[in-house]
Amino acid sequence: MxxxxxxxxxxxxxxxxxxxxxxxxxxxxxxxxxxxxxxxxxxxxxxxxxxxxxxxxxxxxxxxxxxxxxxxxxxxxxxxxxxxxxxxxxxxxxxxxxxxxxxxxxxxxxxxxxxxxxxxxxxxxxxxxxxxxxxxxxxxxxxxxxxxxxxxxxxxxxxxxxxxxxxxxxxxxxxxxxxxxxxxxxxxxxxxxxxxxxxxxxxxxxxxxxxxxxxxxxxxxxxxxxxxxxxxFLGSTNMVPGIAGAFDGHNTPVAAAGTEFTVRGEVAAPGTPVLLSVRPEALQLRDGSGGSLVHARLALREFLGPVQRLHATLPDGTPIRISALGGQALDLLPGAPLTLAYDPAQITAYPAP
Ligand SMILES: Nc1ncnc2c1ncn2[C@@H]1O[C@H](COP(=O)(O)OP(=O)(O)O)[C@@H](O)[C@H]1O
Ligand SMILES: [Mg+2]
The missing domain is CATH 3.40.50.300 (P-loop containing nucleotide triphosphate hydrolases)
Structure with missing residues (x-):
């Protein structure tokens, strides 16, 4: 060796x-x-x-x-x-x-x-x-x-x-x-x-x-x-542009795509443009409330067997891809509202180019 x-x-x-x-x-x-x-x-x-x-x-x-x-x-x-x-x-x-x-x-x-x-x-x-x-x-x-x-x-x-x-x-x-x-x-x-x-x-x-x-x-x-x-480069991800808000000691709110994402840690000075990376599997379909949520609307559902790829739009129309398990949400039709839960630690933020 x-x-x-x-x-x-x-x-x-x-x-x-x-x-x-x-x-x-x-x-x-x-x-x-x-x-x-x-x-x-x-x-x-x-x-x-x-x-x-x-x-x-x-x-x-x-x-x-x-x-x-x-x-x-x-x-x-x-x-x-x-x-x-x-x-x-x-x-x-x-x-x-x-x-x-x-x-x-x-x-x-x-x-x-x-x-x-x-x-x-x-x-x-x-x-x-x-x-x-x-x-x-x-x-x-x-x-x-x-x-x-x-x-x-x-x-x-x-x-x-x-x-x-x-x-x-x-x-x-x-x-x-x-x-x-x-x-x-x-x-x-x-x-x-x-x-x-x-x-x-x-x-x-x-x-x-x-x-x-x-x-x-x-x-x-x-x-x-x-x-x-x-x-x-590694896997597929959604890149969503946004503006950093004020760090609260744990998380930073980022205004993006007509909604707000919560990102773990201090991201950038308030008002700084950033890019959020949101992995398709970081967003989970939820019925209820609680935790960090964003709302989206379903545009198209691709059934791929073990998983499904959901093509949706965020409140301002920004497209976002979500991966869900194959048996989930099979009754959802285009236009359906989606509630998506995520862990702020799974969202990463970068300085906007
Ligand atoms: N013998 C060479 N003469 C001139 N340019 C080269 C030569 N070998 C590599 N390059 C250039 O160096 C860069 C890196 O090439 P390379 O190491 O083959 O990249 P990769 O393997 O990542 O595709 C490229 O821009 C390529 O055109
Ligand atoms: Mg090579």
């Missing part, structure tokens, strides 16, 4: 600051995800750690040892690429053996290590096959075996599942997570898929324009996003 420390890492391409002064501490045995939209610098950062992109300034240490000037093959990392990077004219076993041959491992040892790596990814016996005979999911497992076979201290994944269909992707991410935990390896996982990041990570760094917006556990990133960008 290996802890990774990244300090003030920067890489520019012409006028683009692809990685802009990033510092991160990644713990032993952690699956750490770099999450962000296309072009935010995820691949550049990962490739700097792997040794495929030169560091312009800053440093990378594995267990306190500086590695950023070492060639890629001496960094003790295994990388799994988005497009698999499988050689089509070689057998599965030859593909997996690639890194071992490059390291001049004796032939007999190569055979046994390749077998073991294929077994780990549930492809025992596939060694003699041609890659053409394999499905997309199997090819990706070959790519993982090829990264594992060198017994790296750190596994690096660059959007490894994005070429697979949706169902296989959700199955494979579980396999990746189980394998990483079983081997106890430190892993850095790049994705632009927020659900994938939430599902498999110990911690997530959300990147934007080459910088870090927030580093936290999936739960905290989702429930306590520190910026409006993180709130919108």
């Amino acid at each position: 290996t802890a990774i420390r990244i300090e003030n890492l920067t890489r520019t391409f012409g006028a683009v600051r692809a990685v802009d002064d990033i510092s991160l501490d990644i713990r032993h045995g952690e699956l750490f995800t770099l999450l962000g939209p296309s072009g935010c610098g995820k691949t550049t950062l990962l490739r700097m750690i792997a040794g495929f992109v030169d560091v312009e300034s800053g440093s990378i240490c594995f267990d306190g040892r500086r590695i950023d000037a070492l060639p890629a093959h001496r960094r003790d990392t295994g990388m799994v690429f988005q497009n698999y990077a499988i050689f089509p004219n070689h057998t599965v076993a030859e593909n997996v053996a690639y890194g071992l041959k490059a390291r001049k491992i004796p032939a007999a040892e190569i055979v046994s290590r390749v077998d073991k790596a294929l077994e780990r990814v549930r492809l025992a016996g596939y060694g003699p096959r041609s890659p053409h005979q394999l499905s997309g999911g199997q090819l990706q497992r070959v790519a993982i075996a090829r990264a594992l076979v060198i017994e790296p201290a750190v596994l690096l994944f660059d959007e490894p599942l994005s070429n697979l269909d949706a169902q296989l992707r959700t199955e494979m991410r579980v396999e990746v997570r189980q394998l990483q935990q079983a081997l106890g390896l430190t892993a850095i996982y790049v994705t632009h898929d927020q659900e994938e990041a939430l599902a498999i990570s110990d911690r997530i760094a959300v990147l934007r324009h080459g910088t870090i917006e927030q580093v936290d556990t999936p739960e905290r990133i989702y429930r306590m996003p520190q910026t409006a960008f993180v709130a919108e």
